[in-house]
Amino acid sequence: MNDDTISDLKQFIAASISQQTADLRDDLQRMDTKIDNLSSSVAEAMENSNDVTETQIKDHETRITKLEQKAA
Numbered sequence: 001m002n003d004d005t006i007s008d009l010k011q012f013i014a015a016s017i018s019q020q021t022a023d024l025r026d027d028l029q030r031m032d033t034k035i036d037n038l039s040s041s042v043a044e045a046m047e048n049s050n051d052v053t054e055t056q057i058k059d060h061e062t063r064i065t066k067l068e069q070k071a072a
Helices: 003-071
Strands: none
Touching: none
16 A cells, blocks of 8 residues: 555545544434433423422311311
């Protein structure tokens, strides 16, 4: 192999690696976006669940107070 062929191979390898790493960065960015979306969805679901539970607890306290008044 002559120097020109070796130089061409080095350039080809560098370009191939550069393209692959760019593809990996794109994949990681898409994964980060998906993870962020999933995290937001989970957080929202937990908040909604906590709101429902809080409402049930308040209603339960109201019912207990009414029962206590009837028993007295």
